[in-house]
Amino acid sequence: MADDQRQSGKAGWQPRTKLVHGGTRRSQWGEVSESIFLTQGFVYDTAEQAEARFKQVGPDEFIYARYGNPTVAMFEERAALLEGAEDAFACASGMAAVSGALTSMLQAGDHIVSAKALFGSCLYVVETILARYGVEVTFVDGTDLDAWRRAVRPDTKAVFLEAISNPTLEVADLRAISAIAHENGALVLVDNVFATPVFQRSLELGADVVIYSATKHMDGQGRVLGGIVLGTKEFIRGTLEPYMKHTGGSMSPFNAWVLLKGLETMALRCDAQADAAEALALALEGHPKLEKVIFPGLASHPQHALAKSQMSRPGTMLAIEIRGGQEAAFRVLNALEVFVISNNLGDAKSIVTHPATTTHSRLPDAQKAELGITPGLVRISCGLEDPADLAADLMAALERA
Ligand SMILES: *Cc1c(COP(=O)(O)O)cnc(C)c1O
Numbered sequence: 290m291a292d293d294q295r296q297s298g299k300a301g302w303q304p305r306t307k308l309v310h311g312g313t314r315r316s317q318w319g320e321v322s323e324s325i326f327l328t329q330g331f332v333y334d335t336a337e338q339a340e341a342r343f344k345q346v347g348p349d350e351f352i353y354a355r356y357g358n359p360t361v362a363m364f365e366e367r368a369a370l371l372e373g374a375e376d377a378f379a380c381a382s383g384m385a386a387v388s389g390a391l392t393s394m395l396q397a398g399d400h401i402v403s404a405k406a407l408f409g410s411c412l413y414v415v416e417t418i419l420a421r422y423g424v425e426v427t428f429v430d431g432t433d434l435d436a437w438r439r440a441v442r443p444d445t446k447a448v449f450l451e452a453i454s455n456p457t458l459e460v461a462d463l464r465a466i467s468a469i470a471h472e473n474g475a476l477v478l479v480d481n482v483f484a485t486p487v488f489q490r491s492l493e494l495g496a497d498v499v500i501y502s503a504t505k506h507m508d509g510q511g512r513v514l515g516g517i518v519l520g521t522k523e524f525i526r527g528t529l530e531p532y533m534k535h536t537g538g539s540m541s542p543f544n545a546w547v548l549l550k551g552l553e554t555m556a557l558r559c560d561a562q563a564d565a566a567e568a569l570a571l572a573l574e575g576h577p578k579l580e581k582v583i584f585p586g587l588a589s590h591p592q593h594a595l596a597k598s599q600m601s602r603p604g605t606m607l608a609i610e611i612r613g614g615q616e617a618a619f620r621v622l623n624a625l626e627v628f629v630i631s632n633n634l635g636d637a638k639s640i641v642t643h644p645a646t647t648t649h650s651r652l653p654d655a656q657k658a659e660l661g662i663t664p665g666l667v668r669i670s671c672g673l674e675d676p677a678d679l680a681a682d683l684m685a686a687l688e689r690a
Contacts, residue, residue, distance in 0.1 A: 299370055304487065306331055308552045312366025313357055317505060323363055325546040329354040354542060356534045364545040365517065367552050368507070371486055371643040372499060379545060380530050382484065383502020385538035388414045390500055392642030393532030394447060394524075397423030401447045402440040402475075405430030406454035406660050409648050411480060415449060416668055431461045431544050432592060436447060437469050440556035452491055452599075456668040457646040457661040458583045460592035462597060467495025476524075480507075485635070487559040498524055498648070505635035506605070508551045508679035510578045513544040546660035559636070562605035565679055567641070571609050572680045578617075578690040580610035580665060604635060607669050615664035617690040618643055622667065623688035627678050639672035639679055 299311055310542030331341035331351045342350055351357050362377050371375040380386040384455055388674055391414065395401065403415045404430040415426055427438040431450050440563045441448060444625075448470045450461050467477045479496040481489060485506050491499045501507065533539055540548075570584035582589075585596035586603030596603050622630050628639045632648055642648060649662050657663075673680065 295630070299387050300373075302370075304371055305368045305556045306366065308554075308556055311370035311552075312363040312549075314363055318600050322551050324360065324544060325514065325542060326359045327542050328358070329351050334664075342636075343593070352657070355537060355539045356530075357539075358542045358545070360542040360549070361540050361545040364540070364549050364552070368503075369519055370579040372519045373490065373492055373554070374525075374571060375522045376501065376525035376614075377517050377519040378525050379503075379540035379548075380516035380518065380533060381538045381540055382514040383464070383504055383516040384410050384414070385533075386500050386518045386601050387480060388418070389529060389536070389538050390498055390518045390531050391415070391419065391447070391449065392422075393529045394476065394589050395419065395424050395635055398425075399446045399656070400425045400442060400444055401449060402427045402429060402445055402470075404429060404439065404450035404459075406431055406456065406457060406459050408455040408480070408482075409651060411449075411451070413651075421480070431466075432459050433443060434465050434469070437466050440471050441473045441475060443473050444471050445470070447478055448478045449478045449480075449662075451483060452489060453585065453596075453604060453606070454668065456642070456648065458585060458590070458604075458606060459485070460585050460590075460596045460599070460607055462494060462592075462595055464495035465489060467480065467497075471495070482635075483604060484600060484604055485559050485604065487556050488563070488600045488670060492519070494599060497521070503551075504633065506555055506559055506562075507548050507635075507636055509555060509637060510551065511633055511636045513547045515540055515544045515548050531676060539671060549664055559605060559635075560602070561673055562635070562671045563602045565674075565676040566607050566669075567603070568676040569669065569680055573607075573609060573683065577660060578687045580614055583608040583610070606672050607671070609663040609667050609669065610663055612685075612689050613665065613666060613690055615643070615645065618665050618667050620689045621683075621686045624689040625682055627674055627682040628686075634668075634670035636670060637673045639674055640670040642668040642670075644668055 309446045330631040342442050365377040388581040427440040429440045470477045478496045479491045480500045498520040628641045631640045632642050
């Protein structure tokens with residue numbers, strides 16, 4: 290089958306079919322399950338072939354695992370197919386993907402605009418590392434379109450945001466922010482981890498580059514670190530790949546294989562986790578021990594209508610603010626028997642996190658307060674357990690608050 294035919298056939302598949310079959314390359318053995326090519330290098334038939342390949346790497350040709358590997362390429366292709374992206378580059382972790390996407394396209398003197406509500410390490414990259422290399426960063430409230438309009442300038446190179454922010458679950462208006470950025474010629478880079486590739490098509494909403502920590506829903510079983518950047522061929526192969534392959538943040542073939550198997554079940558897992566998140570949010574809203582329940586699927590969420598218009602489902606994450614601050618929050622966490630206390634998300638195991646003392650502990654108190662990371666805030670990642678057990682566990686633990 291010609292390559293372009295194969296491509297168009299796959300593009301028409303439904304997401305679940307793409308997640309099972311997309312990007313599969315079989316060896317001469319015709320294996321059913323994807324092979325893991327645990328090799329850093331590749332043998333050339335002749336010196337001339339090596340010379341030719343270093344000049345121009347063709348399809349299904351590889352040089353060195355830092356540049357590319359068949360198992361990694363399968364993962365990239367499957368993820369790109371799902372996202373509707375022209376191309377993708379797999380990275381060693383979500384942070385290798387975020388920092389690589391930004392650093393590869395920026396240089397000293399450039400200006401970017403970033404939402405201020407970000408995952409702790411994303412904030413460190415944007416606020417500390419990019420600033421150290423002479424990139425000017427303007428931070429805005431990601432939900433305030435006027436703030437985006439004021440901050441984006443004709444010389445702005447990029448805007449960066451999390452489609453749904455960690456941990457306070459603010460929903461960004463991707464269509465409007467992309468329009469503002471594009472009027473000024475700026476690229477839109479979106480960290481789509483909380484929204485998931487199953488529930489939000491950020492490229493269709495206007496983003497130019499979509500970034501995932503594959504550690505989260507793509508693995509979904511807490512095993513490996515990984516990241517992926519998706520976008521145009523020009524961005525992925527022209528801008529990002531030269532940076533990543535020379536600086537060393539490429540994905541290992543073993544992790545790519547684990548993630549390929551993760552993608553096969555991702556849509557099913559995300560749906561089950563979203564069911565649990567919805568059930569929990571409804572069960573918890575109005576609970577006397579809670580200040581509030583934050584979940585984009587609740588009508589009380591400030592961007593509920595926006596979430597509905599951008600996402601097929603409101604996601605697998607919620608947050609609760611427990612009355613009584615850190616002491617009460619710790620008593621609840623310590624009383625849970627099904628939920629585990631950790632800081633991953635999107636996992637089969639339901640996870641509770643106290644952002645103020647863990648993922649965001651580095652931030653000064655004033656910044657925490659500004660971002661809504663209060664002492665009573667608990668982030669909840671819904672797993673694959675029976676939702677009734679999850680609700681019962683939380684209700685019992687809240688009695689201790
Ligand atoms: C976890 C996470 C990252 C970083 O991913 P790693 O795989 O841990 O490096 C980046 N952004 C968001 C929103 C995350 O949740």
